[in-house]
Amino acid sequence: MSIAVNNKKSTGYNWELPEILGLFELPFNDLLFKAASVHRENFDPNAVQVSTLLSIKTGSCPEDCKYCPQSAHHNTGLKKESLIDVEKVITQAQKAKDQGSTRFCMGAAWRNLNDRDLPKVAEMISTVKDMGMETCVTLGMVEKEQLAKLKDAGLDYYNHNIDTSKEYYSEIITTRTFEDRLETLANIADAGLKTCCGGIVGMGEGVEDRAKMLQTLANLDKQPESVPINMLVKVKGTPLDNQEAVDAFDFIRTIAVARILMPKSYVRLSAGREEMNEQTQALCFLAGANSIFYGEKLLTTANPSENDDMKLFGKLGIRPENKENIKDCAA
Ligand code: SAM
Ligand code: DTB
Ligand code: SF4
Numbered sequence: 215m216s217i218a219v220n221n222k223k224s225t226g227y228n229w230e231l232p233e234i235l236g237l238f239e240l241p242f243n244d245l246l247f248k249a250a251s252v253h254r255e256n257f258d259p260n261a262v263q264v265s266t267l268l269s270i271k272t273g274s275c276p277e278d279c280k281y282c283p284q285s286a287h288h289n290t291g292l293k294k295e296s297l298i299d300v301e302k303v304i305t306q307a308q309k310a311k312d313q314g315s316t317r318f319c320m321g322a323a324w325r326n327l328n329d330r331d332l333p334k335v336a337e338m339i340s341t342v343k344d345m346g347m348e349t350c351v352t353l354g355m356v357e358k359e360q361l362a363k364l365k366d367a368g369l370d371y372y373n374h375n376i377d378t379s380k381e382y383y384s385e386i387i388t389t390r391t392f393e394d395r396l397e398t399l400a401n402i403a404d405a406g407l408k409t410c411c412g413g414i415v416g417m418g419e420g421v422e423d424r425a426k427m428l429q430t431l432a433n434l435d436k437q438p439e440s441v442p443i444n445m446l447v448k449v450k451g452t453p454l455d456n457q458e459a460v461d462a463f464d465f466i467r468t469i470a471v472a473r474i475l476m477p478k479s480y481v482r483l484s485a486g487r488e489e490m491n492e493q494t495q496a497l498c499f500l501a502g503a504n505s506i507f508y509g510e511k512l513l514t515t516a517n518p519s520e521n522d523d524m525k526l527f528g529k530l531g532i533r534p535e536n537k538e539n540i541k542d543c544a545a
Pocket of ligand 2: 267352412484485512
């Protein structure tokens with residue numbers, strides 16, 4: 215079976231499901247070779263962008279996302295916290311910057327951004343931007359007018375994940391629809407912000423759902439600049455706590471297909487690294503992952519220590535990406 219490396223049309227990409235499934239079905243070595251080749255054509259294969267996360271409002275979220283420890287529908291024993299003060303953000307952003315992180319992502323457990331909270335979030339964004347870091351927020355659904363204000367404050371990226379396929383979505387979340395997600399993504403693109411959008415592997419979905427999720431991302435009018443691929447972090451008290459673990463090769467395949475479908479996007483090896491050994495992470499980098507969340511905590515769950523990550527980078531000859539070493543052709 216011949217597989218197109220991409221199928222660019224003047225209006226954007228138009229990946230068909232059979233060709234994406236064809237990629238998933240390739241022998242592992244063929245898939246990795248193809249993905250690594252696409253990666254090299256577009257990026258420095260030995261540079262990885264590092265982003266740090268901070269939860270600015272934790273828990274009590276009205277949405278019922280089955281995977282999420284912050285949903286008010288599940289009892290996970292999480293310590294809840296209302297919107298934190300800007301001073302706390304400054305301390306954490308400075309720490310992240312000192313450790314070599316170039317992007318600071320602030321996440322809130324909200325269904326949507328409320329106008330009441332906008333000025334404080336805007337202040338957080340402008341403060342982090344003034345510290346010389348790229349800024350990203352993930353605040354749930356958001357309107358165009360609100361996005362314009364966040365952009366004015368210095369926002370670079372808005373993270374809003376589709377999480378899974380349209381078909382599997384209602385198995386995971388019932389308090390909003392896949393179309394709601396797409397609508398917000400259109401608002402983000404219209405506002406001229408960079409999009410960070412990806413999903414989760416390991417929620418009981420099949421390979422076809424993973425293919426469809428990547429198809430939706432790749433065929434957006436503008437491919438997301440950043441594509442986080444999360445491996446489900448199983449949190450006690452969430453409905454997905456007992457989900458069967460994902461096979462590492464299936465996870466690596468998902469990264470590889472994301473790289474091939476979205477050649478100029480940063481593909482982020484996101485949540486779930488705490489459960490991955492070094493070899494799995496190394497294969498993810500070979501498959502085209504070129505961004506990670508860096509720092510001991512994601513939003514509420516554990517992430518590998520900075521020390522462990524730097525040791526792994528050292529073993530692999532990988533450099534954290536900074537402004538000076540970004541390859542020109544990268545998105
Ligand atoms: N409330 C906002 C929203 O859902 O858009 C922003 C925060 S939410 C925590 C951001 C993303 O984190 C989710 O879309 C999901 O992809 C990811 N996430 C949350 N819990 C996770 C888990 N247990 N394992 C993997 N990814 C998770
Ligand atoms: C994304 O795709 N993954 C990050 C970020 N975007 C906001 C969040 C991962 C959260 C994992 C569970 C937790 O720590 O609460
Ligand atoms: Fe709320 Fe976001 Fe968690 Fe869903 S993923 S429960 S919207 S914080």
